[in-house]
Amino acid sequence: xSRSPRRPFRYLAGLGLAVLYGFLLLPLxxxxxxxxxxxxxxxxxxxxxxLKWYARFFANESFLAALMLSLRLALISALAVSVLxxxxxxxxxxLPGRWREPFRVLVLMPLLLPEILTAIGLxxxxxxxxxxxxxxxxxxxxxxxxxxxxxxxxxxxxxxxxPALEEASASLGAGPLATxxxxxxxxxxxxxxxxxxxxxxxxxxxxxxxxxxKPVGGNTLPLAVFDYLKYDFDPMAAAAATLSVGFALVVVxxxxxxxxxxxxx
Numbered sequence: 001x002s003r004s005p006r007r008p009f010r011y012l013a014g015l016g017l018a019v020l021y022g023f024l025l026l027p028l029x030x031x032x033x034x035x036x037x038x039x040x041x042x043x044x045x046x047x048x049x050x051l052k053w054y055a056r057f058f059a060n061e062s063f064l065a066a067l068m069l070s071l072r073l074a075l076i077s078a079l080a081v082s083v084l085x086x087x088x089x090x091x092x093x094x095l096p097g098r099w100r101e102p103f104r105v106l107v108l109m110p111l112l113l114p115e116i117l118t119a120i121g122l123x124x125x126x127x128x129x130x131x132x133x134x135x136x137x138x139x140x141x142x143x144x145x146x147x148x149x150x151x152x153x154x155x156x157x158x159x160x161x162x163p164a165l166e167e168a169s170a171s172l173g174a175g176p177l178a179t180x181x182x183x184x185x186x187x188x189x190x191x192x193x194x195x196x197x198x199x200x201x202x203x204x205x206x207x208x209x210x211x212x213x214k215p216v217g218g219n220t221l222p223l224a225v226f227d228y229l230k231y232d233f234d235p236m237a238a239a240a241a242t243l244s245v246g247f248a249l250v251v252v253x254x255x256x257x258x259x260x261x262x263x264x265x
Contacts, residue, residue: 028245035238042235053239063240066224071247073220074204077142078196084143085150085195086188089158090180111148118145119212126213138213142203149202150195157191158184197255201248 030044038048057063088107095103110118122141123132131137161184169179210220219227225240 031238032242032245035235035242037235037238040234042233042238046235053235054243056236057239057243060236062219063221063224063228063236066219066221067243069218070204070221070244073139073142073210074200076139077146077203078200080143081147081150081199082192082196084147085154086192088147088151089154089188092155093158107151108148110145115145115208119209122209123212133214133216135215135218138210138215138218141209141213142206145206145209146199146202149198150192153195153198154188154191157188161187193255197251200251204248205244 034042034044034046035053036049036051037043037046037053038050039046092100092103092107105112119141122137122144126132126134126137126140131140165183165187166179169183174182205222206220207222207226210223214220214223221240221244225237225244228240229237
């Protein structure tokens with residue numbers, strides 16, 4: 001029995017993927033392990049095992065305030081872009097062919113441009129309209145940056161719907177709203193939830209936009225960790241980073257449990 005000539009290439013591809021994922025995940029593993037260190041300095045391998053840095057994190061008012069602000073920004077961003085992305089995707093599908101690509105590029109512009117350019121542009125605009133260094137201005141920045149992720153997710157689900165389904169609904173007497181609620185929404189719901197998931201994760205870990213638009217006296221968790229590392233180099237920073245990744249994983253697991261990510265595409 002001869003071996004398939006493609007089998008060695010499959011092994012090489014699998015090895016390449018393993019190396020790639022190892023390269024991406026190894027820093028996270030190192031930081032997570034260092035957060036359980038019993039020593040006073042952030043180092044790897046850790047000195048013993050202790051949960052004291054997590055206890056100190058939850059006893060630190062500045063870190064807790066930053067965590068609450070990050071969670072609030074991420075949740076509001078996820079909810080807002082879910083609605084906006086769904087409306088934008090529906091509008092995109094109704095546009096004439098020649099207008100679709102310009103509209104798509106317009107919605108995806110924050111994703112195509114470097115985040116620093118988007119942040120600087122929003123900084124000047126928000127100060128112009130009186131929202132500079134405000135919580136509302138920062139929230140607008142997070143929504144602008146996360147909208148393209150949700151739009152792509154919803155659009156991918158929407159394009160899988162056969163037009164005949166909506167035509168059949170209309171022929172049976174259902175209006176546009178009834179057709180959307182009974183036919184379109186159940187089919188695009190996984191895409192909407194997946195887009196909200198991406199928006200939550202991107203918003204929760206956003207640094208550049210938050211750095212330029214943060215309100216006076218307010219810090220998100222990534223900014224709080226950055227400021228902390230300027231003066232202290234102990235494992236509490238690793239504990240904060242590990243909790244940040246942990247929150248993102250919890251959101252992913254919840255969406256997978258309730259909706260199922262594989263149904264979205």
